[in-house]
Amino acid sequence: MRKILALAMFAVMLTPALQAEEAKDKGQGWAGGIRKVAKSASPAVVSIVTSQGQGSGVIVDAAKGLILTNHHVVGAAQSVKVQLQDARELEGKVLGSDPKSDLAVIRIEAEGLLAVTIGDSDAMEPGDWVVAIGAPFGLKQTITAGIVSAK
Secondary structure (H helix, E strand, C coil): HHHHHHHHCEECCCCCCHHHHHHHHHHHHHHHEEEEEEEHHHHEEEEEEEEEEEEEEEEECCCCCHHHHHCCHHCCCCCCCECCCCCCCCEEEEEEEEEECCEEEEEEECCCCCCCCCCHHHCCCCEEEEEECCHHHHHHCCCEEEEECCC
16 A cells, blocks of 8 residues: 555655766766656646646556546546647546545557666665656646655
């Protein structure tokens, strides 16, 4: 369940190896590491428009076209439109939705999708850096950084 909750937040861990690589390559430390994660995850972030409103999601399985989003975005929607970062707009189908955890999975049919790499939430510790990437309110992409505060 903790792995699912970590997915729901669309959090990506910045590993010490990535931090060291960025610091060495660009001399930018954390900023370079966060920028690299945002750039690599961006193609997997989608905008979702439904009869209920709008939100965002993230492609978690490119081969199957699976997108993780929130129940409050798609739960009772009659139609789901997904806009990819490359501007393609596709019909989505809600495969499942859980109001208690506020999670939902939708599927799209498309080729050339990219998925995020999911980290191991069991390996996360308080103090680890995470970033949250989304596309709320019709914005193309937003990003924020923080730390894991509890386990």
